Amino acid sequence: MNNNDTLKDAGLKVTHPRSEILDILQANPDMHLSADEIHNKLVANNQSIGLATVYRVLTQLEVAGLIQKNQFSDNQSSYEIKKQHHDHLICIKCGKIIEFMNDDLEQLQEKISKDYNFRLNSHVMTLFGECSDDKCAGKK
Template identity: 40%
Template sequence: MKHAKKNKFRLFIAQKGLKSTRQRDIILDCFLSSSRHISIEELYLKLRSKNPNIGYATVYRTLKLFAESGIAREIQFGDGQTRYEHANEGEHHDHLVCTRCGTIIEFENQDIEQLQQEVAGAHGFQIENHKLELYGICAKCR
């Protein structure tokens, strides 16, 4: 799994004529071994603990590359922090976000997706992607 993503990124880098660098490897390893929804700040701090000389800008730039290559996806939960999640080929999921503790649960629901298609169709829209977030209180916090 992790290996597949490393390869995918390597390929992306090659196809784009970009260079393989020590920093990109480090950041990729760190990202892949992190929780599924990590903010740039969190990742940066985690990186710095082992690589005190890695730059802020490099982390930002590299995460954008991950997203472009398809191994990560940018998400925003409206708290002013951009997060990146691990993206898997052709897979899409939505989120339940606890407004108390911040826990994020992923889910997938084909019925909802189906209904979305119908709604879009009724308005002549062709869906490219969507965003569904349910905000509330998780079981633990209640």
């Protein structure tokens, strides 16, 4: 396990579930996984870590700033390893997630906050629509 230092640096005690769950997200930096999907991967790796523990650990890792929690749908959150700030485009047909970063958009959000005398801490920008795949874009 090579996550021990990452956990310690974030002020978390190293435990087996924390290390395993962080490992899964680090190994899949482009993926946005739900707690269920993470749990399934643990089961596939013969790790007997319960779903309740997965949820608890995900919250701890999020609070420690190691992972990012995204709300792409009403019924479940998606988790990803913390990397450079980015926002998301979600295809409502196939579920594809496209990451993007736009400086104009970032600055505009700062400007809007300033205009309203509001100190911006963070933002969540998720755009929903249809991707360019033929089956999603309605092309034949």
